[in-house]
Amino acid sequence: MKYTTEIIINAPRAEVIEKMDSVENLKHWQHGLLEAKPLSGEVGKEGSTMRLKYKFGKRDMEMIETVLKNNLPEEFHATYDTKGVHNIQKNFFEELPKGKTKWISHSEFQFSSLALKVMGFLMPGAFKKQSKKYMEDFKNFVEQGKSVAEQ
Template structure:
């Protein structure tokens, strides 16, 4: 399944990228993120791997992020792998005429087992909704400093 989501962040591109390119900031916009642990490569650079642990109450999830392209301020691409699913994500950032930032996020979800294939088929909106939620959370964090991190 492939889809593209877009959002306008009412902050300059440089400010958005500074907040986006920070592992420390991830907890402020990625709800459920418990930890982010560097595994290999130079952090934030092409080929770097990071383990991300999430806790959604009854459901826990571990993802491995592999950076496939890092060309800030315009692009950041990564692959996220977890049991049963791979998400190939391409993020593009550009300045608008009003000095704001347009964030375009292209996602391709590839199930790697039958269960996740069925879930993708039966609940495609859940994946899109999660992407929109994280993008909205980031917008609120970048514009207003609003954090989803639990105290």
């Protein structure tokens, strides 16, 4: 399953990247994040890995981020692996006039089990909705200093 989401952030690209490129800031825009623990390599560098732990209601989820490409401020690509799901994220950041930034995210989900493949086929909107929600939460964090960690 593949899709693209994008959002305009009312802040210069340098500010967007500064906030995006901080492990400490993840909790402010990734709802449910409990832990972001570096596992190998230098954080944010190509080949580095990090364990991310989330809690969504009663459901716990753990995934491993592997950085594929870090060419910030233009682009950042990574994979996210959790049980049965391999997610490839390719993020691009474009400078726009009047101090704005466009964040474009290309997502690809690969499922290893039949049940997950069926879920991805029947509910692609749920995945896209979650991606868009993270983008909106990041936008609110950058523009208004609003943190999901305080909710």
